Amino acid sequence: MKIKSQLTKIIEQALLDANIEAKNIVISDATKPEFGDYQFNGVMRLAKILKKNPREISNTVIEHIDTTDMIAKVEVAGPGFINIWLNNHWLSQEANSIIDDKRVGVGYVETQKKIVVDYSGPNMAKQMHVGHLRSSIIGDTLATLFEFLGNEVIRQNHIGDWGTQFGMLIAYLEEQNTDGNSQELKDLEQFYKDAKVRFDQSEEFANKAREYVVKIQSGDEHCLRLWQSFINASLGHCEEVYEKLNVNLTRDDVRAESFYNNQLIKVIETLREKNISTTSNGAECVFLDGDETPIIVQKGDGGFLYATTDLSALTFRDKELNADRICYVVDARQAQHFKQVFTIAKQAGMVREDVALEHIGFGTMMDKGGKPFKTRDGGTVKLVDLLNEAVVRAKKTIKDRDIHSQEELDVVAKAIGIGAVKYADLSISRESNYIFSWDKMLSFEGNTSLYMQYAYARIQSILRKHNAEITGNIIIGDEIEHRLTLMLLKFEDTLTKASIDATPHSITAYLYDVVTLFMKFYELNPILKEGIDEETKMSRLQLATLTGEVIKKGLDILGIDVVAKI
């Protein structure tokens, strides 16, 4: 239900009929219930241009607003705000029409786009750590969201599988005589440490490691095979995490750094041809206006850097994947890097002018003391460990409820634990750092996944108790039902905005509003109690059902499961 665009049309028509010229008009949500459902504030700006009293203009405008269908009434308030109330009859009609809709009333985008979402991007030399959490789940949510709205999404997992460290790793792998599935690779962190120790201790080993770097790059079969088995094992670890996290990344989405390897020299050639890069201190550099330091695209020794790979990836995404929009879900600390790379790519014509290049930056996860999240001894926290702990803690918070079998408990604990971690992350505006707190995220209160899941479970409980067909229509009987119904119909507008701004937290904020309204409604308007007439009961059941569907779909986009019982 595209409510805002419908309202915009109505207001535009009214302005036209009133002979007032206006463009880019914006309808916003009312700031308070007393002010109606929506408001149009644009008249004040118009008043200046027209040199007329804003209230006078507003009064003229509202005379031309069509109040026969969607809008119940309009009012001029304050200095010239136009407040808009929607019609209950219209609201219930719209709500009724989406009760059986799988998409709960959400339509598709007007112009479908091809969107590349680059996210997760783990390093194959190491185990995934908490730093990968945000990229993985924000990226995955955006990908799901774009897709749901009807866009074509290409997920790209730009894994780090290339570089000098792999010489050391495969030399060690060979020495350990393992096949990539063995015990040694179970803990990549430890494997890396052991290899490093060996590297530092033995001159012979170190030389071999360096030799192997060159050998992989020149395509030596033996070394490539070792490398491949190492990557496979490492990717297996990542998939385990994706599985736990409910993140939809598969091997098909992997487009590794190594993939661009033989294209890198072309990047340099293009930059040279177009006189964008110059040689400075032996390295190939791009000097951008306003930057003191250059972006190095080729080292003095001929090696390439990550800017080179990113430029190559951009070329590929434009020329081969034909993307309209490319989103990089990467730590905010790399803002400068992406700004530079994007500028160069456009200058060099590696990417068409009209392709939207976006760095979807996010802040750092902090501990209670406001310091970057680490283990007690200062090491990085492994993502698997964090997720396992989440499930264990979730189990503790629900185990005394005593309504589950052991197997059910496991399923529910997973949905709650993983959901809590994801929701806590996604509900914060993504660019700010956030403080990680188990207590807060596993609370039933406030804007948490548990509050949403609990509301969903209560709704399911009502439906189970009713245990019969639900017929009839939603009939809006009071203010709270009006607000709840409208909120449910705002789902599409919310998703659209979240998709344009790439802000998952606007979805969680919306769901929280939905649930809060539902709880109020539920408190005020009993559904199954005795003495309620059939029509009202059915209407309320329908409203509860629809609320449940919206919660479920909303959480689904966030990659969070709901459960029928908690």
Added chain:
RNA sequence: GCACUCAUAGCUCAGCUGGAUAGAGCAUCGGUUUGCGGUACCGAAGGUCACAGGUUCGAAUCCUGUUGGGUGUACCA
């Protein structure tokens, strides 16, 4: 040094891109006709939106400066 970014209630965070009396949750205090799941709901209290100027009918939001955090800054990714 330069650049970017942030500063909102005791704490954790929103604030829809310039609109009406700045909103939630936690914590605190008080309340809820025998309650469809009370891990719920209602209410109170809590603010110089870091500070100082500017722009205008109107600023937490835009501009300038100051202070204080964070981050990035030539061959790692």
